[in-house]
Amino acid sequence: MSWSLWWALLGACLLISFTPGAGAVNTMTNALNVGFRRSIWGILGQQAALLIQLLIVAAGLGLVIARSPTAFDVIRYCGAAYLGYLGVRLILSPGQDGDLDVTDRSDESGVSMFVRGLWVNLLNPKAIVFLLAFIPGFVAADRDLPTQYGVIGLTIVAVDVTVMWLFFALLGRMFARVTSSPRSRRRLDVLFGLLFIGVGVMLALM
Known part of the structure; x- marks a missing residue:
């Protein structure tokens, strides 16, 4: 891959990563609840x-999914249902001892956040369809395909980790700092819960 093509890839990856979606909401929620540093586990899952x-x-299975309405819909509705579940769980999370305080999730394990981040992104067939349309423009059929896919994969991951951690996680942490009261934290839980549900509805209706 030439440097000019790689710079184009980098720019496209930045635009994609800065576009708010389920991954961004998940990252901000984790940063709000467990802190900036530990939110990296959810990002790694994504x-x-x-x-x-x-x-x-790369294996060609994405084309099968894209061309099969049934397979696409199954993944799409499962993803929408999962995001809806995360949103409802966040909204209905009870306060400690029944008061207005939010449930303490600061001790959530890294494995739990990793798995949730994995499913948040994996159950999004739009990502597969997008990659099908996006990747061919950066792959030359007459060159080593594994190397090209490796460069593309490393670039996508490096950019997304940077944007998620140094932008969306910091944004979520900023919310935590300006909401010191239990009532304010509770409202943020409801807000992020509604965002999860909204993204799920968009996924279901796309």
Whole structure:
């Protein structure tokens, strides 16, 4: 891959990563609840999903999913239902001892956040369809395909980790700092819950 093509890839990846979606909401929620540093676990789960989706596209299975309305709809509705579940769970999370305080999730394990991040991104068939349309423009059929896909995968992951952690996670942490009261934190839980549900509805209706 030439440097000019790589710079184009980098610019496209930045635009994609800065576009708000389920991954951004998940990252901000984690940063709000467990802190900036530990939110990286959810981000790594999201990157694992991106790499799996890239492998699916590289193997040609993405084209099967894109051309099969049934397969696409199954993944789409499962993803929408999962996002809706996350949103409802966040909205209905009870306060400690029944008061207005939000449930303490600061001790959530890294594995739990990783798995949630994995499913948030993996159950999004739009990502596979997008990669099918996006990747061919950066792949030359007459050159080494594994190397090209490796460069593309590393670039996508590096950019997404940077944007998610140094922008969306910091944004979520900023919310935590300006909402010191239990009532304010509770309102943020409801807000992020509604955002999860909104993204799920968009996924279901797309």
